[in-house]
Amino acid sequence: MKQLLDFLPLVIFFAVYKFYDIYAATGVLIAATAIQLVITYLIYKHIEKMHLATFAMVTVFGSLTLFFHDDAFIKWKVSIVYALFAIGLIASQIMGKSALKSMLGKEMKVDDRIWAQVTWYWVGFFVLCSFANIYIAFNLPLETWVNFKVFGLTALTLINTVITVVYLYKNMQDDNSQPTDNQ
Template identity: 80%
Template sequence: MKQLLDFLPLIIFFAVYKFADIYTATGALIAATAVQLVVTYLLYKHIEKMHLITFAMVTVFGALTLFFHDDAFIKWKVTIVYGLFAVGLAVSQLMGKPALKSMLGKEIQVKDTIWAHVTWYWVAFFIICGVVNIYVAFSLPLETWVNFKVFGLTALTLINTVLTVVYLFKHMEKPPEETQP
């Protein structure tokens, strides 16, 4: 349920874009993201920082897109969000408090060097996705960018999540074995 809720604004954005235009889709994205926050809070009594950041960025860049009737703002939102995630992960790692370890460290026990590898991998991933988004958004047709945003970036994120989980499980610390009497 939670994963569907995470993707719902993106699905609504895509569907509305296909039946209307980028501006109507942007308005629907803002509304769907707001509804996502409310429903998440009602169901789980908690809203993750990532969702708040995404909502703030969608609202600001979506409003600019609608106000100036310029789709460049909503296109930049993707890169800026990825940039913020990359900076957040990098700063948390440099401060010795890796964000990924804070989120997953209770369930997955690995050495700090492994958490560092995973963190820097995701920093690089977010930077690369941000740069590729700029290229696709401003060099290719709008239709291509929408498809890339919805399907390409989502697929890349899911693939990288699976790769990360496999890597972490491969390096999980084994619990000490009890000796038999």
């Protein structure tokens, strides 16, 4: 249910874009993301920081897109979000606290060296997606960018999630071994 709720604004954005235009889709994306927050809170009694950050970015860049009637803002949002994810992972790694370990460490007991490898893998992924988005957004037709944003980035993220889970699972420690605390 939660994953469906996470993708709902993106699906609605795509549908509205196909029937109307980027500006109608952007307005609906802002509204759908706000509704997503409300529904998430009503169901789970908690809103994750990532959802709040996403809502803030969608609202700011979406509003700029609508106000200036310039789709460049909503296109930049995608790259900025991915860049911020990369920066957040780098910062957590530098501070000696793997953000990925804090999210998944209870379910997957692996050595801190593995968490560091996975973190840097995702940093690279986010940077690559950020630059790919910039290239596609500003060098290819809008239709191509929308399809890339909705299907390409979603598929790439799902594929990388599967790769990560398989890698973590392969490197899981048994219950008798002691995980290390070093990053």
